Structure formats: C-alpha cells, structure tokens
Amino acid sequence: MAKYLVTGGCGFIGSHLCDALIHQGHDVLVLDNLSTGKLENLNPSAQLYVGDINDKMLTKMLMSQVVGCFHLAAIASVVRSNEAWGETHMTNQSGTINLFETSAGLVKPVPVIYASSAAVYGDNAAMPLTERSVVRPLTAYGVDKLACELQAQVAGRIHKVPTLGFRFFNVFGPRQDPSSPYSGVISIFSNRVAQHQNITIYGDGSQIRDFVYVQDVVRFLLLGMQQADIKAPVFNICTGKASSIKGLAQTLFSILGYEVEIIYAAKKAGDIQHSLGDPSRLVQQFQSCAEYDLGQGLLEMLQSSHALSHHIYQQAV
Ligand SMILES: NC(=O)c1ccc[n+]([C@@H]2O[C@H](COP(=O)([O-])OP(=O)(O)OC[C@H]3O[C@@H](n4cnc5c(N)ncnc54)[C@H](O)[C@@H]3O)[C@@H](O)[C@H]2O)c1
Structure with missing residues (x-):
C-alpha cells in the first residue's frame, strides 16, 4: 500500500483513476480546483485538497507525502484555450512545470505520470499516428500539451525527475x-x-x-507509474x-x-x-493493449x- 497524489482527481479520468487506486488499497490525495471537476465524482476515501496546481506551498506539502504523482489537472477544452489563451496556459503548461519543479525540490524526486494529448499531432493526415509522426498542434491547448512533453525532458535531464507522458486519444466513459x-x-x-x-x-x-475506454486509460496510467524514467518517454493511448x-x-x-x-x-x-x-509502442512497452472496443x-x-x-x-x- 502506498500514497499517491492525483491532480484533477474530481474530473472525468482522474476520478476513475482514484477509484482504481483506492480499490488497490492505496491512499489517495487529490488536488483539484473544482473548475470542471465535481465533488460527486470523487471517491469518499480520497482526501481532497481544493486548490490550484500552481500553488507552490500546497503542491510541496502534498508531494512530500507521496511516492508518485498522477497529473491529470488541465483546462481540457480546446475552445477555452483559444478564448482564454494566457489563463489556460497558466494551468496547462505552468502548472505542469510547477509539479515537475516541486518534485525536483524533494530530497528524492517522485515520479510524475502526466496527461498529454493526441492534440499534439494537429491535423496530420498520416494515419495511423505514431509517436514519431510529425507534431503540428493547431491550438493553444495542443501547443501547451506538447510543451509539457518538452518540459518533462528538462525535468529528467536537468533535475532527475522521472516522468512518463501519455497522449490520450478520444477517451470516453461514465462521468x-x-x-x-x-x-x-x-x-x-x-x-x-x-x-x-x-x-x-x-x-x-x-x-x-x-475512441478509447476510460478503464483502459486508467490501467495504463497505473502501469505507467512503474515505468517513469528520466528519459521522459511518451506513449499514445489509443486502440x-x-x-x-x-x-x-x-x-x-x-x-x-x-x-x-x-x-x-x-x-x-x-x-x-x-x-x-498507432498503439504499437504502448503495446511493446507494457505488453498489453486496450481491452475494450x-x-x-x-x-x-x-x-x-x-x-x-x-x-x-x-x-x-
Ligand atoms: N478526455 C479526453 O478524451 C482527453 C484526451 C486527451 C487528453 N486529455 C487530458 O486528460 C486530463 C484529464 O482530462 P478529463 O477529460 O478528465 O478533464 P476534466 O475537465 O474532467 O478534468 C480536469 C480536472 O482538472 C481540474 N483542474 C483544472 N484546472 C486546475 C487547476 N489549475 N488546479 C487544480 N485542478 C484543476 C478540474 O477541476 C477537473 O477536475 C487532462 O489533462 C486532459 O487535457 C483528456
């Protein structure tokens, strides 16, 4: 049994991840500002801290207690990222850097598994998209997600923070x-x-x-925690x-x-x-593919x- 931090744990994917961690017997701390997340999504056994991922004191207090962080908090709306460019950037990129930096400041950096997105590919006609495909994000949201992947490389190379990023495709499910x-x-x-x-x-x-089912995404997030690396690997999560x-x-x-x-x-x-x-790299790394069609x-x-x-x-x- 271990203790994990889930940012965005009141959201769609984060709340399912919390359920799975708690089901496995882990303690779960959640950091969420409830901007799109809902209290009713959250497993009652999780310990909720209502706050912002840019709050340095709060993230330090939380991260110093855990063995790993699942970072799912984001303003997950392309439309919003176009309307409120600077504001979404503060969450989607600066907030991610703050979590990497907080981890780097610990005596022993904790691994950070974070959500990237298929939005990094933009309108790339070369199908299926592999992790080596050209990235051409079309929106502020996609650019910030791509920048998070680059910042993860900085986290590993300069600060020895192990990370792993997942480019989620179209996730669906309850909530x-x-x-x-x-x-x-x-x-x-x-x-x-x-x-x-x-x-x-x-x-x-x-x-x-x-379309990839949320339970498959949760399974890969859990597996990802064992494979975080300072080389900052990135994988598609798709079917x-x-x-x-x-x-x-x-x-x-x-x-x-x-x-x-x-x-x-x-x-x-x-x-x-x-x-x-193209899930080939995911399947090769985790010896597993999406189970739900x-x-x-x-x-x-x-x-x-x-x-x-x-x-x-x-x-x-
Ligand atoms: N749903 C998908 O298909 C999909 C696809 C690609 C990537 N993603 C990424 O997966 C992650 C989870 O997405 P989701 O669909 O569950 O979205 P969601 O909106 O349901 O969850 C995001 C959560 O983050 C919280 N949050 C937002 N800004 C915050 C801040 N500054 N501080 C603290 N908490 C904050 C929200 O309140 C919410 O609970 C996001 O990073 C998103 O960009 C999702």
Missing part, C-alpha cells in the same frame, strides 16, 4: 462532460438516443476517431481501431435495439477529419447509467 471536445459526442448521442430523441451529425459522419461518427451512431442503435432520426448539419469549422493512433465500452457505460441499464435489461429479456 464524461457532454461538452467535452474529445468524446462528448458519445455522451450526447447516448443521452439523446436513450430518450428516443434525434441526433445531429456535423458533416457526413465519415470523420474517423480512435488503433477507426470508428466513424456514423458508425458510432449505428453501434449505439444496435446496443439499444432501436434507431432514432439522424439530422445532418454543416461540418464544424476546425473539426479534424481523421484521428487514428467501442461496443464493449459503450455497453459498460450505458449499463452504469441507471435509466439506461434498465432499458438495456428490458431489451435483453
């Missing part, structure tokens, strides 16, 4: 905010189809995404399986056993046409929602 630019479409479609309401597809629905938005709707229809009307609207400006990752993840997600699980049960009997 996801429907407005999430990543897989919010899954929450929106699921809620609307369950209520027999029509759904809107922007563009022709042929856009490709690599390598392409799902179109139209295909997503069809998968939902087949799980729920009925269809709703699909309305087609103009493609959103700036929407990336295709995003598909889109259908399995959707089914588990729908079953965890009370109203929907009742509906699926009725379909099954």
